[in-house]
Amino acid sequence: MRVATKATHELKPVLVFDSGIGGLTVLREARVLMPERGFIYVADDAGFPYGGWEEEGLKARILALFADLLDRYDPELCIIACNTAFTLVGADLRAAFPDMTFVGTVPAIKPAAERTRSGLVSVLATPGTVKRAYTRDLIQSFASQCHVRLVGSENLARMAEAYIRGESLDDAAVRAEIDPCFVEREGRRTDIVVLACTHYPFMANLFRRLAPWPVDWLDPAEAIARQARRLVPPADADSHGVHADFAVFTSHAPDFPTRRLMQGFGLRVS
Numbered sequence: 001m002r003v004a005t006k007a008t009h010e011l012k013p014v015l016v017f018d019s020g021i022g023g024l025t026v027l028r029e030a031r032v033l034m035p036e037r038g039f040i041y042v043a044d045d046a047g048f049p050y051g052g053w054e055e056e057g058l059k060a061r062i063l064a065l066f067a068d069l070l071d072r073y074d075p076e077l078c079i080i081a082c083n084t085a086f087t088l089v090g091a092d093l094r095a096a097f098p099d100m101t102f103v104g105t106v107p108a109i110k111p112a113a114e115r116t117r118s119g120l121v122s123v124l125a126t127p128g129t130v131k132r133a134y135t136r137d138l139i140q141s142f143a144s145q146c147h148v149r150l151v152g153s154e155n156l157a158r159m160a161e162a163y164i165r166g167e168s169l170d171d172a173a174v175r176a177e178i179d180p181c182f183v184e185r186e187g188r189r190t191d192i193v194v195l196a197c198t199h200y201p202f203m204a205n206l207f208r209r210l211a212p213w214p215v216d217w218l219d220p221a222e223a224i225a226r227q228a229r230r231l232v233p234p235a236d237a238d239s240h241g242v243h244a245d246f247a248v249f250t251s252h253a254p255d256f257p258t259r260r261l262m263q264g265f266g267l268r269v270s
Contacts, residue, residue, distance in 0.1 A: 011037055012076035014034060014040070014077050014078075014079065016039060016042065017042045017081060017082065017085070018082045019084065019157075020043055020048045021043055021161060022161070022164075022198040023198050025201045025221040026221045027039060029222045033225050033228070034225075037244075038244025038245050039245055040248065041262075041265075042250075044250045045254065048161075049158060050084040052127070058128075062085055062093070063093065065250070066093060067097075077228060078101070079102075079103045079228055080103070081224065084128040087106060087129055088128065088134075090104045103227050103231065105198060105220060106135075107123050107125060107129065107138060108196070109138040109148065110141075111218065113143035113145070117191055118191045120146070120149075120188055120189060120191065121149070121190065121193075122180075122190050122193045124156070124196060125152055125194075125196035125197055129197065130151070130152030149190070155177055157197055159177070160202055160203050161199065163206070164202050165258060175210045178210065182213065193217050195219050195220070204217050246268045246270045247262045
């Protein structure tokens with residue numbers, strides 16, 4: 001007598017893409033909300049940092065990378081955990097790959113404008129994000145009643161990568177990068193700083209210690225993860241995740257501290 005068995009099916013993985021390792025802040029939140037899914041973390045460390053790239057060159061690079069990534073891994077959904085990348089090429093990715101769902105990362109200007117009491121908001125970002133028309137449009141659409149200062153740091157993404165790997169940073173050097181965020185006008189002070197690079201939340205405690213006065217450092221990672229959860233189909237009881245949870249580096253040569261960091265996040269390096 002043959003015993004009937006219930007068929008199971010594998011769930012496709014979720015792909016998280018960043019220029020480096022800063023997108024781990026988003027991965028951490030996404031795992032909490034989608035525990036049934038496997039994750040593939042892709043770091044374009046060969047192209048890092050994105051802030052200094054010419055727009056057309058960077059756009060072509062990211063589109064070419066995704067043509068390969070989608071063919072190779074066939075994910076359920078892609079999270080672009082990089083403000084610089086998504087504000088530049090988000091629309092192009094959706095046009096080029098209409099069958100794939102992309103969740104983007106954009107500066108959290110709307111929630112900052114809703115929360116501020118002083119009306120003084122700063123956006124701490126890379127130069128690429130600061131100069132993007134997308135960012136200016138967000139300010140015009142959601143924060144026209146606020147004074148928004150855009151601060152494009154040339155150095156913080158690199159500093160954050162070093163900090164995440166356990167290297168020590170000079171307090172004065174970090175303070176020089178964040179000081180422009182703090183504005184005083186007519187008895188009011190900046191009360192919210194938008195962290196518009198996914199690398200920066202890793203440094204939030206350092207920022208708090210070095211800030212001239214307390215502010216709300218706005219990290220968008222949880223909101224990004226919630227949006228991804230809304231778009232990923234719920235799993236039934238007979239589904240299980242594919243064997244994923246690994247990291248891909250476009251340099252093919254992550255150093256030992258990076259490999260150790262990936263292991264700490266439960267990711268093997270492919």
